[in-house]
Amino acid sequence: MPDTTSTPVIRVHGLVSRFGAQIVHDALDMEVHPNEIFGVVGGSGAGKSVLLRTMLGLRRPDAGTVEMYGENMQHLSRTRRAALVRDYGVTFQNGALISSLTVAQNIQLPLREHYSLPEDTLTELAELNLALVGLPPAAAGKYPAQLSGGMVKRAALARALSLEPKLLFLDEPTSGLDPISAASFDELLLYLHSELRLTVVMITHDLDTLFRTCSRVGVIVDHRMTTDTLNGMLQNQDPWIHEYFHGPRARAAEEVEHG
Amino acid sequence: MNALALDRRGNGWALMLKGDWSLGAMAMIENELKMLTTPIDGALVCDWSQVAAPAIGPVWALLTRLAELNAGGFPVTHIAEPPTLDFLRKLNSERRALHDAGMAPPAEGRPAQFIGSLGRWTYDQGIEARGALDFFGRIVKVLGEAFARPGALRAPSLVRHIYETGITAIPIVSLIAFLISVIVAYLGAQQLSRFGANIFVVDLVTISVLREMGVLLTAIIVAGRSGSAFAAEIGVMQLNEETDALSAMGMNPIEILVVPRILALIIALPLLTVIADAMGLAGGGLLSLVNLHIPLPQFTSRLRESLSSTTFWAGLIKAPVFAVLIGMVGTYRGMQVRESARELGRLTTLAVVQSIFMVILADALFAVLFVQIDF
Numbered sequence: 350m351p352d353t354t355s356t357p358v359i360r361v362h363g364l365v366s367r368f369g370a371q372i373v374h375d376a377l378d379m380e381v382h383p384n385e386i387f388g389v390v391g392g393s394g395a396g397k398s399v400l401l402r403t404m405l406g407l408r409r410p411d412a413g414t415v416e417m418y419g420e421n422m423q424h425l426s427r428t429r430r431a432a433l434v435r436d437y438g439v440t441f442q443n444g445a446l447i448s449s450l451t452v453a454q455n456i457q458l459p460l461r462e463h464y465s466l467p468e469d470t471l472t473e474l475a476e477l478n479l480a481l482v483g484l485p486p487a488a489a490g491k492y493p494a495q496l497s498g499g500m501v502k503r504a505a506l507a508r509a510l511s512l513e514p515k516l517l518f519l520d521e522p523t524s525g526l527d528p529i530s531a532a533s534f535d536e537l538l539l540y541l542h543s544e545l546r547l548t549v550v551m552i553t554h555d556l557d558t559l560f561r562t563c564s565r566v567g568v569i570v571d572h573r574m575t576t577d578t579l580n581g582m583l584q585n586q587d588p589w590i591h592e593y594f595h596g597p598r599a600r601a602a603e604e605v606e607h608g
Numbered sequence: 609m610n611a612l613a614l615d616r617r618g619n620g621w622a623l624m625l626k627g628d629w630s631l632g633a634m635a636m637i638e639n640e641l642k643m644l645t646t647p648i649d650g651a652l653v654c655d656w657s658q659v660a661a662p663a664i665g666p667v668w669a670l671l672t673r674l675a676e677l678n679a680g681g682f683p684v685t686h687i688a689e690p691p692t693l694d695f696l697r698k699l700n701s702e703r704r705a706l707h708d709a710g711m712a713p714p715a716e717g718r719p720a721q722f723i724g725s726l727g728r729w730t731y732d733q734g735i736e737a738r739g740a741l742d743f744f745g746r747i748v749k750v751l752g753e754a755f756a757r758p759g760a761l762r763a764p765s766l767v768r769h770i771y772e773t774g775i776t777a778i779p780i781v782s783l784i785a786f787l788i789s790v791i792v793a794y795l796g797a798q799q800l801s802r803f804g805a806n807i808f809v810v811d812l813v814t815i816s817v818l819r820e821m822g823v824l825l826t827a828i829i830v831a832g833r834s835g836s837a838f839a840a841e842i843g844v845m846q847l848n849e850e851t852d853a854l855s856a857m858g859m860n861p862i863e864i865l866v867v868p869r870i871l872a873l874i875i876a877l878p879l880l881t882v883i884a885d886a887m888g889l890a891g892g893g894l895l896s897l898v899n900l901h902i903p904l905p906q907f908t909s910r911l912r913e914s915l916s917s918t919t920f921w922a923g924l925i926k927a928p929v930f931a932v933l934i935g936m937v938g939t940y941r942g943m944q945v946r947e948s949a950r951e952l953g954r955l956t957t958l959a960v961v962q963s964i965f966m967v968i969l970a971d972a973l974f975a976v977l978f979v980q981i982d983f
Contacts, residue, residue, distance in 0.1 A: 449950035464631060470638050470669070477668045480703045494947035513631055513663050544695040545664070 356419055357382050358516055358548045359404060363413035366399050373399050375572035376413070386542055386549040388559050390593065391569030397552045400569070401520055404550070405439060406430065417516075435463055437516040438509030442524060444501040446493040452479070452504045453489035456511050463512060478507040481545075483537060499530035503537070510541070519551040523558050535561045556602035568593065611637045611666075614644060620651035620682070625670075629662030637666045641673040648678050657688040664692060671700040743862075743940050747870065750863045765868040766875075773834040773869075774876025778883060780833075781826050785884035788825060789817050789891035797900055806900045810907055811914040813892030818915075822885040823923045824971055827930035830877055831963040835938035838869050839959035842942025843952045851943070866943070870935035877931035881924055918983050926974050930967045937963040 359381040366374040373396035381387045391397050402408040404415055406422045415422045417433065425433065446455045453475040460466060460474060475489055482503040493501060502522055509517060522538070523531040535558050542549055542562075553559055559566065560579065567576040570589050577585065582594050583603075593599065611633065613624040629637065652674070656662070667690060674684060686693060754760040796812040842865055845851050851861040889911070896902040902910075941959035945952050977983075 448948035460631075464634070466635050467638070470634055470665075473638070473669055473672065474634075474665050476703070477665060480699050481664075486703070486706060492947060513665065544692060546691070 355383060357416075358418060359550065360416045360419075361400075361404065361413070362416075364400070364403065364410050364415065365412035366396060366403065366408075367411045372572055374569075377569070377572065377574050379567055379574050379576065381548060381550055383548055384542075384546055385564045386538070386551060386562050388563035388566040389550065389552045389569070390554065390559065390566060392589070395569040396572070397569060398520065401518060401550075401552060405437075405518065435512045436514050437518060438512065438514040439518045440502070440505040440509045440520060440522060442521045444493065444505040446501060446504055446508070448493050451490050451492055452484070452496070452507075455493070455504065456508050459508065459512050474511065478511050481510055481541065482507045483533075499526050499534065502526065502530075502534060506537075510545075515546070515548060517547050517549045519549060519553075521552055521554065523553065523555045528557075531555060531558065532561075534558075538562055556599050560602050609640055609643075611640050612644070612670075614646060617653065620653065621646075621648050623652060623654045624658070625654060625656050625662075626658040629659045629666045631663040631665050634663070634666050634669065638669050641669060644673065644677060646677075648674075648682060651682050652678065652684045653687060654684065654689070655687045656690060656693075659690070662690050664696065667693060667696055668700060671697055672704075675700070675704060739944075740940060743943070744936065746862045747867060747936070750860065750867050753863075754867075760863055760867075761871070762864060762868045765864070766872055769869050769872030770876050772837070773830065773872055774880060777830060777833055777876075777880055781829055781880050781884050782887045784825055784829060785817070785822060785887040786891040788821060789813055789888035790895045792816055792821070793892045793895040794899065797895070801900075807902065807906075807910055809896055809900060810892070810902070810910040813896075814889065814911050814914050815919060817888035817892065818885055818919045818923050820923065820971070820975075822888050823881045823926050823930065824967070826877065826880045826884045827927070827934065827967045828964055830873065830880065830931075831934045831938075831967060832960055834869075834873065835934045835963040836956050836960045838935065838938030839942040839945075839956040840952065842866075842939055843945035843955060846943065846945045847947075847949075847952065861943075866939040869939055870932060873931035873935040874928050877934075878924055878927040881927045885920070885923065922978055922983055926971065929970055929974075933966040933970060934963040937966060 357380040359379070361377060361379040364374050364377040364379075365372075366377075377400070379400075389397050389400065399408065403410050404417070404422070406415075406425075409423065418436065420429065420433065446452070447458065450458065453472070456475045456478050457471045460471060466474070476486065479486065479488060484500060484503050484507065488496070488500060488504065493504070496504060506519075506522070509519075519538075523534050526534060538549065538551075539562055541547060549562075551558075551563065563579065565576060565578055566582050567574045568582065568590050570587060575585065575587065575590065582590060585591060585594070594603075611625065611627050611629065613626070615622050615624070627633075654670075654674075678684060750760060793809050793813050797806060797809050800806055800808050800812075842851070845865070851865070854861050854864060893904060893907050896907050897904060938959045941955040941962075945955050
């Protein structure tokens with residue numbers, strides 16, 4: 350269960366993001382507590398990916414602050430940032446596996462960069478991470494192009510887990526998957542979340558995933574974020590949020606979950 | 609031993625775990641685990657009470673090693689174990705069952721023997737040759753169809769590629785032809801002036817530029833510019849499944865992507881060669897004027913005397929042949945791209961290297977042929 354009393358893992362305060370005259374975020378606030386699965390939703394172009402890139406320190410906010418584990422991401426020294434990178438894992442929408450490396454080499458890539466470990470240890474760790482995400486041992490020697498969509502997402506998750514982070518960012522982890530693969534990815538996520546005590550921030554459009562996994566949801570509407578539990582969101586009267594959680598697709602997902 | 613200590617305890621064993629069990633210490637921990645060679649004959653107790661928050665990796669390594677040592681199947685119990693231990697223990701035993709069931713990746717074979725690798729190389733070359741022949745056949749087929757259906761020639765695409773491979777290459781081809789010709793004339797003049805034969809610089813420039821250098825330099829520049837562009841463009845389309853999309857919509861990728869590029873080169877390369885020839889002669893003329901004080905009228909009259917009827921054509925006739933070689937190699941390598949970004953880079957490089965090699969090889973064959981038939 351999310352722990353709301355201690356310091357948040359991520360605190361975004363008064364975030365402003367602009368592209369020229371176009372305003373994406375205007376005084377956006379967001380908090381992610383330890384050990385919760387936090388879903389970020391919003392319409393296309395609402396700035397979900399911009400928010401993710403800002404949280405990861407890949408983009409400088411035009412105003413406001415982003416803190417991770419209480420440290421301001423904008424005022425980190427290089428060494429502090431390098432250390433912090435070990436504390437979170439990221440998966441990108443299309444996997445972003447390095448196409449010229451095998452799955453095992455992809456998993457070992459951050460390990461080689463941050464630790465000096467001998468080959469057998471690296472092999473063993475690749476095997477461990479494959480086991481964590483439920484990929485067969487034979488997947489180790491395959492190249493990303495030889496994997497199915499679901500396996501790519503799992504391999505990307507294995508790479509994100511390789512440094513044993515406590516915080517995971519997932520960008521549309523189930524997009525492009527068939528319902529069975531998507532559902533098993535949801536189960537995997539819940540399983541890892543409970544076993545490894547991970548905090549997860551997930552951008553998703555998949556309502557089934559949202560209803561199945563997320564403990565709280567943040568919706569980006571009108572350049573700001575509205576945060577609530579799923580039940581709270583279902584009561585929300587904002588027209589966009591109401592449409593999002595009560596549209597035909599949402600009803601179906603909801604029925605599956607509660608039915 | 610910094611991370612563990614194994615002791616007798618009654619009839620069984622006790623494994624005391626201590627110190628740093630983070631991911632960074634994993635190499636050391638694995639080392640110590642390997643040094644545990646005592647067969648464990650009796651119940652084993654693992655005591656975690658002196659390890660604060662171990663990482664998953666080292667715990668996994670310990671579980672794997674214990675499974676190897678504890679083949680006799682004596683019970684293993686844990687005291688003050690980390691919260692992830694149960695989960696990992698289950699995962700580890702499932703995983704070993706998988707490996708035992710032969711799901712493990714096949715072990716790497718022995719390094720290939722010489723005969724074996726020679727055989728494999730020959731086989732690969734055979735496959736490659738068949739692929740290239742097949743590719744050539746498809747191109748010829750499209751060209752054959754074009755007689756019945758001129759639309760197959762894709763005029764808009766053809767014009768675009770003539771612009772990209774021809775018109776945009778004019779500045780660089782002109783500059784290089786001019787400079788190389790100046791260099792040849794300059795070095796030639798150094799030698800010839802010792803015999804008072806300055807005027808023969810004109811012959812040297814004319815014949816070398818028109819017969820060889822104009823067309824060869826142009827072909828090499830075009831191979832570098834357009835051969836690589838062809839391979840990269842078509843290669844990226846392969847990676848994005850664009851060529852599959854074309855095929856699925858009933859369009860022939862050879863007709864749409866390959867033939868216009870090759871035809872464009874066949875048209876553009878001779879024209880570029882004419883420009884390179886003109887710039888080369890201009891460079892020779894300029895150097896003769898400035899360095900050797902041969903006035904322009906004298907240069908042109910000497911130029912006319914040194915030309916035979918075939919000098920110009922002996923160069924130009926090679927251009928379409930070079931164009932076919934460059935175009936075919938570039939597009940063929942592009943069509944071969946599969947799966948990864950590295951393939952794209954490898955095949956683009958290969959396209960440039962091979963097309964330059966083929967051009968020079970063809971040029972050598974032409975040289976022998978022209979001498980034999982006295983062209």
